[in-house]
Amino acid sequence: MSIDNKIETRINKAKGGTIFFADDFIDLGNQSTIHTILHRLEKRKVLSRVAHGIYAKPKVSELLNQEILPSAEEIAKAIAKRDKAKLLPSGSYAQYALGLSTQVPLRLVYYTDGKTRTIKVGNRTIQFKRTSPKNLALSGKVSKLVVQALRDIGSDKVSPEEQEKIIQLLKKEDIKDLKQDIALAPQWIAEIMAKAL
Incomplete structure (x- = not known):
């Protein structure tokens, strides 16, 4: 089986919306060959390029009958998973998520x-x-967003x-995680968070 076929087979086995990096196929050939093949697969609409070196298997919305690409958030999480890195959304995105x-931030930090x-992902930027x-x-899950959002808003x-909204959201948080995060938060934020206990 040719490298082209091996890569295409691997992509076909994945579900729609799966994110691929050029590095995912490094076991099949050298980097320039893989980039050339991915470019060809993009032209044939087997893959969509979402950012430099980042591709996604197209997922079609039955309702809209059009291709849906992974969101900037999904791409950020996929990059973090690949790099085995931790991620923490910054203030404006944390406020939106909560x-x-x-306002949907065009720049995700x-x-x-x-x-x-x-x-760069479409008209949005991930930093x-x-x-x-x-x-x-x-x-x-909630408390780490709360700390970032409150830092951004200011004491x-x-x-x-x-x-009040923050306290209600924190009441759904795992109590162990909440207590740990209260201990790590700045004093004024910890005082607001403690009201959820």
């Missing part, structure tokens, strides 16, 4: 222990910024409505 803001880099291990030690600018 429903404190309705993630703190990471991986490489610092910027990736990875290095941060200290302490910031990445937050473990709760004197948090409205009573925002505080």
